[in-house]
Amino acid sequence: MKVLKFEANEISVSTNYMKRLKTIVRKAKVYLFQGSKYECPFCGYKSSKLGTFGFDLPVILEKEIVGSGLRRCRCYKCNAIDRERLIYAYLEYESRFFMEKSEITTLHVSPEKHLSTYLSKQNLKEYIKGDLFVGRYSYPEDVVNMDITEIPYPDNYFDLIICNHVLEHITNDHQAMTELYRVLKPSGIAILQVPISLQLQHTYEDELVIDPKDREREFGQYDHVRIYAQDYADRLVAAGFQINEFSLSSKYPKLGLNPKEKLFIGNK
Template identity: 50%
Template structure:
């Protein structure tokens, strides 16, 4: 619960940053600039990691970030998922704001899963789930969302195979990761257990790699057809990262 002083400070902050340049689709706040978020880790600057590092990307009111607003723009505005209530969706490590929007649309099935469910404010619908062993039959879901998860998993190919497996033929997935703009090859090392060393090498204490531009080949290796799309210009008012592409993966119908 905010104290009176905190509420006053927050009101002043919102008023001082109000404007018409950006619009948050989650809370409706309109601002002239974006809140600076993230951490300034040297390796993220060196490898020009898109989707990580210190950047102007936050909403001053609800604190949504560019990564979550990107998914909102793609699924709600671009694909217009709410128009088809008959679809089934699997959402791994669901982002709170996006998840609540999807849940409110009453799709045929909306399943949320995470290996660590205790960290959620809404644990009642987040199932304990390992993305490397998803407890659903083959060809079950129409869509899968896995946003900035694979960089935490040593056996990322195994997770990709599971996400591929549970999708119906013609099913689609958005599988976002932090990706180096200037490195072709993914840098990874699973032997490093020291959290400080991981942060130094991968930009975060619980990451095991920084993906390079070969990320698409990893996705293709498990069977996905990969469409790399960028919608940032179309939704500029959402404050999206202009360099972040969407990795929109599809399971071929013939499977």
């Protein structure tokens, strides 16, 4: 027992040391990379470069999956990444709709930390954060356990839906898209981002691929169930949406957005 206790202490000391070391390295990078090329909208940090995020797998490179893989997109100070900044740019600068904040009922699926903090401060009429609770994770108290293939809200309820890199995890994505469409108001908008292959014409999925290692090899992440392709908008249209596609990266260079990632804005 003594040996075990000694080992536990050793691990604890080692973990604390590593945590302190990481904090020192992070602060050093924040100091070193100060600059004017990029500006993080969430923490205000201005930098000369962005940090790396993600990792490459052969399938990500081979299929040119935009929105996955290793890339420079991370704020050195707050760790926010390009996906969150893209939604921010659209809401804050592009959507006149978002000016009427106190009138807007919002559903944010699988809410990202920085984006949800930003939205929480906007005095929205209603801000629902929904996620499908999975056993091994813990969730903040204000997040509702929600399966988006069966959204527990009435038809035409939400003005704004944000579903940012979620559908690639859902086996029955047509049902999820149909549900998102159902709960969207006729005047509302849905932001529907996914990783997309620039190589594939047709979405690749195989229900028999269920082992995490196999999914990683086939789809580029252990919990993805498909690779979306150039037909992604068609799949949204099949669920009822009208879709507008456009890029914002060149318009807001300081945000360090992914030049290959288009926004998919769904209307009813």
